[in-house]
Amino acid sequence: MTKQLSKNQWEEIKQLFKEQNITDVGISKANDVDDLVKSHFLEYLSNNYNGEMKYLERNINKRFSPQLLLPGTQSVITFILPYYQNLPLEWTDKISIYVTKNDYHAVAKKIGTPIVDFLQKIDPEFHPRVYVDSAPVIDKYWAWKAGLGFIGENTLLINDNYGSYVFIANIFFSMKPPKDCAESPQSDKCGNCTKCVDACPTNALLHNKKLNASKCISYLTIEKKSNDIDLKSKKSINYIYGCDICQNVCPYNSNIPQTSIDDFIFSENEKKLLKNWAITGKDYPENLLKYSVLKKKFQ
């Protein structure tokens, strides 16, 4: 028999998130992803826009279907983690602000734990999983499906409250969404704007929400293993880890609050250490960054 969450249970789940400063949460039926997104994904691979990210070519059917990835899944609970914070310009000139004090993968799993515990009590036979950037799941699709934002020309999810500076995490669960609570996807809000496409220094953005990732600075500085490009020699590109250009120019990011997730926030003193290293290249704050996504990158 198909099980369904009650509205009260859903309210309790949202409350558990709220207690951890997570306000934007949604739920969707765990059906296969829409055909449009499937075809975008396959076209992206056939154009080799994934470069050396061969993992995107594996487990395609699981990526398109939560029920194949985790059998028994009936719903996808999606939450977003706002991460914007004011950091020294010398630092953000080189390092994307998505480098938060603690790695978002760990932070999202920590936030998801009380919810997983709650869900396990409702259905002890199923082990819900928290996925964040970690499995063949199209994270942005589920956030869009759950009504947490629209997909911008820069290919990112843009949320009404926090802009695009948000991480996305999904919990796969065995019960269907409560009646009338599932899915209210937003329509496109870019209108005639093309600021991100125009600003991208490598022409990686291709219009129609498509990205040639193999040309993206974020890919070149984080993912690419072979070293046939020397970004530092290109004057126009200061970034050495990630890139925020197509987000910085987006009007939807112009007036957003700083994150209230404590695990992400650098103190004023810690910001001074980041600034010092960015200016001098000396005294890499190894201890401070040991739980961040940077880890040992620049020791």
Ligand code: B12
């Ligand atoms: C591989 C990857 C990268 C690669 C390639 C990115 C890419 N766009 O393909 C590289 C290294 C370049 C990268 C860079 C960044 N990434 Co990244 N990345 C991923 C990862 C692991 C997979 C993305 C993927 O499937 N790409 C494949 C292609 C085909 O997908 P796509 O271009 O995103 O296109 C899809 C959508 O646009 C969608 N789509 C297209 N049109 C429409 C229309 C509608 C209506 C809908 C619903 C969907 C839709 O369908 C397409 C096919 O699936 C996800 C985590 C995950 N598991 O999902 C994080 C993820 C997308 N990255 C994230 C972040 C934060 C970044 C950076 C901002 C980091 C940085 N500062 O450097 C940059 C942003 C660059 C950019 N403009 O996209 C976040 C994005 C959060 C958000 N607000 O959207 C994610 C979701 C991680 C997370 N869980 O939080 N990333």
Ligand code: SF4
């Ligand atoms: S992250 Fe940078 S290089 Fe990549 S699409 Fe955006 S502006 Fe272009």
Ligand code: SF4
């Ligand atoms: S900069 Fe303009 S086109 Fe690009 S995502 Fe933002 S609103 Fe959309």
